Amino acid sequence: MANLEVKIHDLILKNPVMTASGTFGNGTEFDDFFDVNTLGGILLKGTTLHHREGNDYPRMAETPSGMLNAVGLQNKGIDYFCEHIYPKVKEYSTNVIVNVNGSTIEEYIELAARVNELNHIAAIELNISCPNVKQGGMAFGTSCPMAEQVTKAVRKVYHKTLIVKLSPNVTNIAEIAKGVEGQGANAVSLINTFLGMAVNAETRKPVLSTITGGLSGPAIKPIALRMVWQVAQAVKIPVIGMGGIASTSDALEFIIAGASAVQIGTANFIDPTLCVKIIEGINDYCERHKIKSISELIGSLQL
Amino acid sequence: MKKQVNDLLITDIRRLNHDNFLIELKSESPVGAIHPGQFVNVKAENTPSAFLRRPLSVHDINEDANTFSLLVKVVGEGTKKLSELKPGETLSVVYPLGNGFKMPSKGDRILLVGGGVGIAPMMHMARESVKNGAEVHILLGARSITDHILLDEFKQFGTIHITTDDGTLGTKGFVVNHAVLSANQSFDRIHCCGPEPMMKAVARKAREMNTECEVSLENMMACGFGVCLCCVTKTTEGNKCVCTEGPVFNINDLEWQI
Numbered sequence: 001m002a003n004l005e006v007k008i009h010d011l012i013l014k015n016p017v018m019t020a021s022g023t024f025g026n027g028t029e030f031d032d033f034f035d036v037n038t039l040g041g042i043l044l045k046g047t048t049l050h051h052r053e054g055n056d057y058p059r060m061a062e063t064p065s066g067m068l069n070a071v072g073l074q075n076k077g078i079d080y081f082c083e084h085i086y087p088k089v090k091e092y093s094t095n096v097i098v099n100v101n102g103s104t105i106e107e108y109i110e111l112a113a114r115v116n117e118l119n120h121i122a123a124i125e126l127n128i129s130c131p132n133v134k135q136g137g138m139a140f141g142t143s144c145p146m147a148e149q150v151t152k153a154v155r156k157v158y159h160k161t162l163i164v165k166l167s168p169n170v171t172n173i174a175e176i177a178k179g180v181e182g183q184g185a186n187a188v189s190l191i192n193t194f195l196g197m198a199v200n201a202e203t204r205k206p207v208l209s210t211i212t213g214g215l216s217g218p219a220i221k222p223i224a225l226r227m228v229w230q231v232a233q234a235v236k237i238p239v240i241g242m243g244g245i246a247s248t249s250d251a252l253e254f255i256i257a258g259a260s261a262v263q264i265g266t267a268n269f270i271d272p273t274l275c276v277k278i279i280e281g282i283n284d285y286c287e288r289h290k291i292k293s294i295s296e297l298i299g300s301l302q303l
Numbered sequence: 304m305k306k307q308v309n310d311l312l313i314t315d316i317r318r319l320n321h322d323n324f325l326i327e328l329k330s331e332s333p334v335g336a337i338h339p340g341q342f343v344n345v346k347a348e349n350t351p352s353a354f355l356r357r358p359l360s361v362h363d364i365n366e367d368a369n370t371f372s373l374l375v376k377v378v379g380e381g382t383k384k385l386s387e388l389k390p391g392e393t394l395s396v397v398y399p400l401g402n403g404f405k406m407p408s409k410g411d412r413i414l415l416v417g418g419g420v421g422i423a424p425m426m427h428m429a430r431e432s433v434k435n436g437a438e439v440h441i442l443l444g445a446r447s448i449t450d451h452i453l454l455d456e457f458k459q460f461g462t463i464h465i466t467t468d469d470g471t472l473g474t475k476g477f478v479v480n481h482a483v484l485s486a487n488q489s490f491d492r493i494h495c496c497g498p499e500p501m502m503k504a505v506a507r508k509a510r511e512m513n514t515e516c517e518v519s520l521e522n523m524m525a526c527g528f529g530v531c532l533c534c535v536t537k538t539t540e541g542n543k544c545v546c547t548e549g550p551v552f553n554i555n556d557l558e559w560q561i
Contacts, residue, residue, distance in 0.1 A: 025530035032306040045530075053542055060525055060533035064351040067525055071532045074542060217354060269526035270346065270356060272308055272397065 002286030003293040004279070006040070006260050008238045009161040009186035011095050011122050013040035013261055016294060017251065017279050020242050020265030021046055021099035021125060021165075022071065026085050027092060033272040038279065040261060041095035044085070046127055048100075049107045051077040055132060056209040061198035066217025066244070067266060068196050070210040072132045073101055078114050090120035097163070099125045103136035105153050112158040123160055126151065126185075129167030129192035131214045141167035141176070141192070148179045155184035163240065166190040166231075168220075173227050174234035181235045189240035189263065190231060191224045216266040218244040225257055232258020232299055246274070248281025258299040304336035306400065306528060310393040314370055316386075319452040323420065324386050325362065327372045328394060334364040334371045339428035340403030340494075340519055340551045343373065344527035346395040347381035355525055356397065357381050358546070360424040360496070374453075376420040400527050401550045404428055404494050404517055409436035411491040415461075416478055416505050418444045418497025424519060426453065428494060429460035440464065440490070444478035444501070447471050479504040490514050494551075506554040507561045516554045520545045 004015035019027075021043040027036045036042060054074025061068040075081075081098075089096045098115050102108035108126070115124050128141035128150055140146045151164055164180040166173055168191035177188045193214025198207035206212075224243020232239045241259030245251050246267040254262050267274050282294065291297055315327040330337075344356040362374040377383050388394060404424075407413050413432060415425045422443055432439050439461030445451045448471035457463055464483045465473025474481045478501060482488075490512070495505045496519040509516035522545040524534035529547035536545050537558040543549070554561070 022532075023526075023530060029528055029530050033308060045532075054532065054535070057535055057537075057542075058523060058533075059535065060523055060531070062353075062355050062523075062525075065354055067355060069525070069531065069533060074532050074535070219351075266525075269531055270354075271395075272306075272526075272528065 002283050002291060004283060004286070006294060006298070008123075008163070008240065008260060011041065011161050013095060015040045015279050015282065016255060016261040017275050017282070018240070018261055018263045019043055019268060019275060020263040021127070023265040023268045026089055027096070028088055030272060034276050037093045039094050039275055041097055041122070042092070043097045043099050043125055043263060044089065045075055046073045046099045046101050046130065047075050047078055047081050047111070048073055049078055049102065049111050051075070051080070058207060058209055059213070061207040061213065063196070063198060063215065064219060066215055066219035068198055068208060068213035068215050069193070070132045070208045070213035072210070073130060078111055082114070082118070086118055086120070095122040096120060097123045097125055099127050099165070101127045101130055101133070101137065103133065105150050107136070108150050109153050109157055112154045116158050116160065123163055124158060125163045125165050125189055126154055127165045127192070129165050131167070131169065131193055131195045131212070132210060138167050138169060142170050144176050144179045147176050148183045151180040151183040151185050161186045163187045163189050165192055167192050168223065168227055168243070169195050174230045177231040177235050181237050185237060187238040187240060188231060188235065189242065191220070191227055191243045194220055194223070216244065218246050220244045221250060225253055228254055228259050229257040229301070248278050248285065251278050251282060252285060252297070255294070255297050256299070256301050258301070260298050304332055304399055306397065307331065308395065308397045311396050313388055313390050313392050313394055314368070315390055316388055318386075320449060322377045323452055324375055324377070325372050326375060326385065326388065326394070327370050328396065330369050330371055333366075334369055335366050337361055337364055337371060337399045337427075338403035339406070339431050340424050341399040341401050342527075342550060343396050343398035344400060345373070345385070348384040350380070353381035353384070356527065357385075358400070358524055358527055360519070361399065361427055362423045363426040363430065374420060374423040397527060401546055402548070404551050405492065407432050407435055407437035407491065411437040412440070412489065413437050414440045414442060414483065414490045414493045416442045416484075416493060416495040416497070418478055418501040419450070421497030421501070421519070422453070424496055425494075426456060429457065433460045440483060442466070442478050442481055442483055444497070477501065477504065479508050484508045484512070486512055488512065492517065495519070503559060503561050506559060509554065510561065517551050518554060518557075519550045520552060521550065
């Protein structure tokens with residue numbers, strides 16, 4: 001057994017495999033399929049200050065090697081989270097991370113301060129990249145000054161590991177990564193979904209109720225990999241890579257390109273046990289290549 | 304039954320007419336634990352165009368052989384690939400998913416309404432309802448005589464009522480035009496599955512008849528087990544996932560304008 005342990009600031013992950021927010025519910029939905037504690041960490045469904053109904057149906061369109069979603073951060077708000085979800089997830093022995101979203105800086109601050117009080121939440125992932133909400137979300141993640149401003153504000157009230165989740169819908173993602181690093185982010189996770197669209201030619205109508213939505217799945221993997229590589233060159237803080245990972249090889253490619261850990265997202269929908277297979281696959285790879293510790297592999301791209 | 308993902312052995316695959324077929328799978332867990340109205344999510348093929356799994360109702364179970372069957376209509380590439388599978392091959396299945404129909408008690412008189420491939424969950428429902436001692440009526444609607452399938456199989460479990468759009472078999476018209484769906488009939492419950500306009504029409508009739516009515520929804524879904532939040536329907540308690548809180552809903556809980 002190779003040493004698969006990685007560090008993301010203060011977090012110790014027993015292996016580099018985590019789940020992407022919005023594809024793993026609150027973890028408990030996977031209890032039938034496998035022991036969630038075998039993961040390096042879990043990212044819970046995006047949480048907001050207040051209850052959100054999300055967008056109207058249809059919220060999903062299948063696209064070649066991927067899918068568009070326009071869920072719109074449906075969740076019951078932080079009060080419900082603290083009362084009903086936290087008591088369950090705090091029993092997990094793996095790292096539990098809350099993905100937080102706001103439509104204003106004040107909302108991000110209030111939410112981060114609330115999560116800061118929850119002892120068993122190891123970190124927050126600051127979502128400044130959701131493409132499916134009318135206010136906030138991606139607006140914070142596509143402007144470097146706004147990304148810096150929200151990171152700086154949350155940093156003041158949140159004292160544990162702060163991960164900022166970046167949007168790929170930008171000209172220069174490395175610049176934004178450097179910006180949030182400068183304001184105290186302890187890690188960056190990337191990428192969130194690409195803004196995309198699907199049209200039904202028969203009816204001449206958009207497939208999604210919101211017209212546009214976020215593209216995920218293997219279709220976006222090469223772009224995600226390129227962005228992870230660029231960001232890893234630009235920052236000193238750990239990079240968490242995601243975007244279309246659907247196999248052990250995909251996960252290894254992100255790690256070699258510079259990711260300290262990876263998140264598995266859309267592929268969980270197709271194989272709910274995939275994360276376990278990837279952890280085993282990474283271990284097999286390390287043994288085959290006589291790699292004693294996964295940390296040797298991070299950013300080991302041979303040029 | 305715990306949800307599971309498994310490569311299940313195909314024990315039989317049988318074409319029923321021009322576009323429908325039955326696929327029978329050997330289950331890893333006892334099929335008796337599958338509730339009528341539950342569904343499975345299958346991986347039809349590994350091509351870019353069929354990226355997600357395809358949700359399909361459990362059509363029927365065979366407890367002796369520990370198999371369950373799926374009734375599939377060929378509509379696109381994914382279902383066409385499914386129809387080309389052979390006995391002895393395996394199919395990746397996530398199952399069982401969702402909540403099923405409310406089951407009748409002994410002596411209850413119930414009506415099962417199926418339109419098109421929406422008849423799929425009704426065989427299992429009819430079988431288990433008879434086991435419970437209910438009197439079962441089954442109303443099946445299709446476009447034409449050649450679209451009606453499995454009539455003899457349904458007859459084992461109750462009284463059959465038939466409609467065709469073109470009048471080639473049974474009552475001419477839609478299911479709601481059949482006399483069994485009229486105010487002089489008395490049922491304890493109506494269970495319905497089919498295209499949404501048909502289910503809404505049946506729901507309206509059920510209201511007129513002052514009869515409890517359940518419908519099985521077919522919203523597009525990505526995961527099937529409540530994490531993607533894509534398949535939601537509006538209910539009196541807000542958006543709910545069809546995959547985990549349905550697919551069967553009481554019409555009084557839905558925000559349908561009927």
